[in-house]
Amino acid sequence: MTQIIDRRFSDKNKSAVNRSRFISRFKSHIKKAVAEAISKRSITEIEKGEKVIIPAKDLSQPIFRYGIGGIRETVYPYNQDFVKNDRIKRPLEGSGKSQGSGASNTDTIGSDDFGFELSREEFLNLFFEDLALPDLIKKQFSQIQTSTPVRAGFKKYGALPSLNILRSLRNALGRRIAFSMSEKTELEEIEKKLKQLNMLNPENSDNPEIINLLERKNKLIQKISAIPFIDTTDLRFRNIVLQPKPSTQAVMFCLMDVSGSMDEARKELAKRFFILLYLFLTKTYQKIEIVFIRHHTTAKEVDEHEFFYSRETGGTVVSTALELMMKIIRERYLSSDWNIYGAEASDGDNWNADSPHCAEVLIQEIMPCVQYFAYVEISPQAHQNLWEAYVEVEKKCKHFAMRTVENTAEIYPVFRELFRKKTS
Amino acid sequence: MKKKLLSTTSEWTMDRIQRFDREIARIAKLYQLDTYPNRIEIINSEQMLDAYSSVGMPMNYHHWSFGKKFLDAEKEYRRGYSGLAYEMVINSDPCLSYLLEENSMVTQAVVIAHACYGHNSFFKNNYLFQLWTHAESIIDYLVFAKHYIQSCEEKYGVSKVEELLDVCHALMNYGVDRYRRPAPLSMEKEKEQQKEREAYLQSQVNELWRVTLRDKARKKAEQNAEHMLHFPEEPQENILYFIEKNAPLLEPWQREVIRIVRKIAQYFYPQRQTKMMNEGWATFWHYTIIQKLYDEKLVNDQFMMEFLPLHTNVILQPPFSHPGYAGLNPYALGFKIFSDIKESSGDKWIEAVDFAMRNYKDESFIAQYLSPKVIRDLRLFSIIDDEAQPELVVSAIHNEEGYQKVREALSRQYNLSQNEPDIQVYNVNQRGDRSLTLRYIPNNNRPLSEDTEAVLKHLRFLWSFPVRLETVDASGSVVSVHEA
Numbered sequence: 030m031t032q033i034i035d036r037r038f039s040d041k042n043k044s045a046v047n048r049s050r051f052i053s054r055f056k057s058h059i060k061k062a063v064a065e066a067i068s069k070r071s072i073t074e075i076e077k078g079e080k081v082i083i084p085a086k087d088l089s090q091p092i093f094r095y096g097i098g099g100i101r102e103t104v105y106p107y108n109q110d111f112v113k114n115d116r117i118k119r120p121l122e123g124s125g126k127s128q129g130s131g132a133s134n135t136d137t138i139g140s141d142d143f144g145f146e147l148s149r150e151e152f153l154n155l156f157f158e159d160l161a162l163p164d165l166i167k168k169q170f171s172q173i174q175t176s177t178p179v180r181a182g183f184k185k186y187g188a189l190p191s192l193n194i195l196r197s198l199r200n201a202l203g204r205r206i207a208f209s210m211s212e213k214t215e216l217e218e219i220e221k222k223l224k225q226l227n228m229l230n231p232e233n234s235d236n237p238e239i240i241n242l243l244e245r246k247n248k249l250i251q252k253i254s255a256i257p258f259i260d261t262t263d264l265r266f267r268n269i270v271l272q273p274k275p276s277t278q279a280v281m282f283c284l285m286d287v288s289g290s291m292d293e294a295r296k297e298l299a300k301r302f303f304i305l306l307y308l309f310l311t312k313t314y315q316k317i318e319i320v321f322i323r324h325h326t327t328a329k330e331v332d333e334h335e336f337f338y339s340r341e342t343g344g345t346v347v348s349t350a351l352e353l354m355m356k357i358i359r360e361r362y363l364s365s366d367w368n369i370y371g372a373e374a375s376d377g378d379n380w381n382a383d384s385p386h387c388a389e390v391l392i393q394e395i396m397p398c399v400q401y402f403a404y405v406e407i408s409p410q411a412h413q414n415l416w417e418a419y420v421e422v423e424k425k426c427k428h429f430a431m432r433t434v435e436n437t438a439e440i441y442p443v444f445r446e447l448f449r450k451k452t453s
Numbered sequence: 454m455k456k457k458l459l460s461t462t463s464e465w466t467m468d469r470i471q472r473f474d475r476e477i478a479r480i481a482k483l484y485q486l487d488t489y490p491n492r493i494e495i496i497n498s499e500q501m502l503d504a505y506s507s508v509g510m511p512m513n514y515h516h517w518s519f520g521k522k523f524l525d526a527e528k529e530y531r532r533g534y535s536g537l538a539y540e541m542v543i544n545s546d547p548c549l550s551y552l553l554e555e556n557s558m559v560t561q562a563v564v565i566a567h568a569c570y571g572h573n574s575f576f577k578n579n580y581l582f583q584l585w586t587h588a589e590s591i592i593d594y595l596v597f598a599k600h601y602i603q604s605c606e607e608k609y610g611v612s613k614v615e616e617l618l619d620v621c622h623a624l625m626n627y628g629v630d631r632y633r634r635p636a637p638l639s640m641e642k643e644k645e646q647q648k649e650r651e652a653y654l655q656s657q658v659n660e661l662w663r664v665t666l667r668d669k670a671r672k673k674a675e676q677n678a679e680h681m682l683h684f685p686e687e688p689q690e691n692i693l694y695f696i697e698k699n700a701p702l703l704e705p706w707q708r709e710v711i712r713i714v715r716k717i718a719q720y721f722y723p724q725r726q727t728k729m730m731n732e733g734w735a736t737f738w739h740y741t742i743i744q745k746l747y748d749e750k751l752v753n754d755q756f757m758m759e760f761l762p763l764h765t766n767v768i769l770q771p772p773f774s775h776p777g778y779a780g781l782n783p784y785a786l787g788f789k790i791f792s793d794i795k796e797s798s799g800d801k802w803i804e805a806v807d808f809a810m811r812n813y814k815d816e817s818f819i820a821q822y823l824s825p826k827v828i829r830d831l832r833l834f835s836i837i838d839d840e841a842q843p844e845l846v847v848s849a850i851h852n853e854e855g856y857q858k859v860r861e862a863l864s865r866q867y868n869l870s871q872n873e874p875d876i877q878v879y880n881v882n883q884r885g886d887r888s889l890t891l892r893y894i895p896n897n898n899r900p901l902s903e904d905t906e907a908v909l910k911h912l913r914f915l916w917s918f919p920v921r922l923e924t925v926d927a928s929g930s931v932v933s934v935h936e937a
Contacts, residue, residue, distance in 0.1 A: 030490065031471075031474045031475075031478065031490070031491040031492070031569070032490075032491070032492045032493065032547070033470055033471055033474065033493045033494075033495075034492070034494045034495070035467060035494075035495045036494040036495060036496050036500070037495055037496060037497045037500070037554055042499075042503075043500070043503040043507070044503045044506050044507070044519065044520065044523040046515045046520075047507075047515055047516065047519040047520035047523060048520040048524065049520070050515055050516065050517040050520050051517040051518075051520030051521050051523075051524065053517075054517040054615070055517075088521065089904070089907065090518060090619070090622055090623060091623050091904035091905075091907035091908045091911070092623055092624075092625075092626060092904060092908060093624075093626070093873070093874050093876055093901065093902075093904070093905065093908055094873070094874065094902045094904060095872075095874055095899045095900070095901065095902060096900045096901055096902035096903060097840075097900075097902075098840045098898070098899060098900045099839075099840055099895070099896075099897045099898040100837065100838070100839045100840065100897040100898060100899070101837070101838045101897065101899070102835055102836070102837045102838075102848060102862045102865070102866075103835065103836055103838070103862075103866065104781070104833050104834070104835045104859060104862050104863040104866055105773035105781075105833070105835070106770050106772060106773060106831045106832065106833055107772030107773060107774075107831065107832045108832040108833070108834040108850055108851060109772075109774070111834055111847045111850060112847065112850060113847055113848070113849060113850055113854065114847060114848075115846070116844040116845065116846055116847075117836070117844060117845040117846075117847065118844055118845075119843070119844060119845055143521065143524075143525070144528075145524040145525070145528055146528070
């Protein structure tokens with residue numbers, strides 16, 4: 030008897046272990062490809078997978094087999110016009126297949142080289158590995174949510190500006206009607222009786238019954254008028270609740286010192302740092318704009334390529350960059366729709382008199398409008414006054430983080446600050 | 454009684470598969486196909502890729518090379534360079550077949566006939582399979598192997614095990630017995646014996662080297678007399694077996710891993726020798742069975758209209774000059790030969806094809822059954838490529854003079870031992886440097902590939918002492934030596 034089993038929904042990913050074994054075996058190749066990709070890619074493209082090519086010789090699984098040469102006899106199908114003892118020219122090396130196609134395109138993989146796509150996750154894992162990110166944090170690139178005020182009915186207490194007049198008055202009216210109901214009915218009856226008595230005996234105003242009724246009537250009128258026009262119980266206030274809403278856009282400011290002392294290695298490190306911030310933001314926001322500001326004695330907004338690859342010399346005035354950042358925020362990103370992140374990389378050099386000014390700009394202008402500002406000082410000789418000025422900023426602003434970074438593995442702690450705040 | 458159509462739509466359901474299976478089983482019985490019970494599993498494309506990469510095993514130990522295979526197959530598949538196989542079938546009892554979910558109802562029916570009754574009966578009855586594989590215990594053995602290797606990884610580290618497996622894989626084709634018959638073992642027995650073997654083997658190895666080292670004086674005398682004692686006495690073709698039993702410094706677990714690789718190689722050995730026959734047999738039966746279903750009016754014209762192109766595609770043989778030519782199509786050749794046997798055997802055709810299936814392998818099957826008609830149909834011709842000659846020479850074509858030659862040439866082409874260099878363990882130098890000598894006897898002057906050095910390095914890793922490969926000529930004298 031045949032057994033028929035639907036196994037489509039079980040046993041998934043049986044090869045995952047083998048695949049990861051493969052990747053770890055060729056880690057050196059793959060990491061090289063990842064490192065190259067990181068330096069080549071623009072920050073916003075970092076999240077794609079990567080094509081990795083491993084040379085055939087490193088992959089080989091050698092076995093004993095025949096080489097070229099000797100005598101071989103092979104049978105082929107569908108003879109056309111050969112007869113016995115026909116002589117045929119030996120086909121050229123590579124048996125004439127697709128000649129010339131390889132030569133023109135240097136990107137094509139050598140016939141025996143092994144090329145495959147690293148998935149996005151695998152690529153990022155390798156990227157993260159360099160940055161020494163703990164697994165938990167990788168997962169925790171969690172949603173940062175902003176909230177928007179949303180109307181949610183009415184409430185009885187609140188601040189006067191949120192008083193809803195219409196509702197309150199309607200309540201008051203209702204209350205007044207309800208409270209005066211019995212009095213009003215009685216009043217109506219008294220009026221009726223008085224009318225009757227007056228009709229029967231118009232002259233007789235001393236009639237004790239009439240006097241009683243009039244007295245009662247005055248009392249009722251007083252009672253009715255005693256009901257307050259509006260009472261605190263009538264008041265209704267607009268109820269505003271803060272509803273968490275995933276914010277959809279962010280702007281990331283990359284500030285970098287490009288004075289002569291920032292060499293390629295330091296810029297590379299800075300790039301990793303900016304990439305990490307970018308990745309962090311992509312977990313949270315749908316749309317991200319990046320503003321690159323580079324500075325020496327003056328600051329300038331540039332495109333990514335110029336940001337990372339062009340060289341400048343000269344002194345350093347950091348505050349110019351901060352001021353430019355503030356100017357751009359005011360011009361373009363002031364509305365509350367934008368989540369603003371700042372990241373600054375520098376080797377710590379600054380014109381002495383400028384550092385206090387930097388701290389001032391940061392504390393008073395920038396910090397209030399950004400979500401987070403991170404400063405990394407890359408391989409400094411010794412901390413200079415910019416560092417000291419920033420220490421003051423760090424004391425005052427919780428969403429400011431600063432670190433010295435010697436190598437890529439140290440970039441991550443800067444971010445840990447942020448996550449610690451989130452989890453507590 | 455009015456026969457009911459098995460299916461009118463191309464969508465498959467579990468129920469329809471069951472009905473088809475029942476009818477196909479009935480017809481298979483009618484044709485006296487003797488099969489293991491079937492176990493059919495429907496899988497998706499990703500699982501099929503998984504199955505590819507574990508070399509068609511329902512489970513296997515972990516190794517990076519399987520990961521590479523997976524990536525390779527996945528890449529090809531995703532880019533649409535290659536479709537997936539419709540099925541995969543495992544030589545086990547019950548016979549395990551994987552059917553791809555993307556198949557239409559027609560394809561599923563063909564695949565059931567092909568794998569679950571064609572291949573299945575071949576596995577059960579071909580003499581090589583009966584001799585060398587143990588369908589009832591293979592799954593248990595794979596479970597044992599997987600767990601054993603996993604436990605080794607835990608004990609000795611993944612990289613150490615991986616290194617060893619790399620080496621074993623290099624020698625896998627030289628890990629098969631061709632003439633001895635191992636006894637079938639269940640998992641429990643296997644475990645039990647493995648423990649015993651571990652202890653025993655180590656003691657044996659110790660003994661071998663202890664004795665030889667102790668009697669130094671006598672050894673010297675013998676050496677001086679140039680009385681070279683041969684060990685092994687006869688050349689050994691199963692290199693991995695020899696290493697497992699005799700390598701001086703291996704740990705017991707390493708010997709066991711070698712044994713596992715050897716066992717799996719042995720399990721696949723009959724499949725490598727009967728590829729063409731096996732596929733031809735299965736194709737012949739799916740064709741015959743589906744025809745029968747149609748004759749019995751269990752399937753309609755529409756079904757056949759879908760079946761015929763499918764079948765034609767399976768047995769498509771592009772001519773040698775076609776850009777898509779990739780050698781002889783084993784499905785086409787096997788199908789043609791079995792059909793030819795049927796046509797030339799009259800009423801007794803069932804017995805005739807059954808006999809052929811049971812008692813031959815590719816090489817002997819061609820030598821016995823490749824008839825002039827098939828040679829003519831396929832217009833087979835053979836070409837000699839002699840390095841020493843400036844041009845290729847057509848040695849035979851499909852004519853009276855050529856039939857025999859073509860048949861012989863094609864038979865040789867399917868002879869596994871002609872396709873693999875003949876390399877055997879020749880000697881161990883027990884008194885000197887403990888070096889291991891292998892001998893290669895060239896076939897038609899064909900040299901070894903440049904891989905040889907790398908394989909010897911691997912072998913040296915196992916042997917721990919120098920390894921030498923001597924190439925000898927017809928007279929038995931050494932013409933060249935590789936060393937590692």
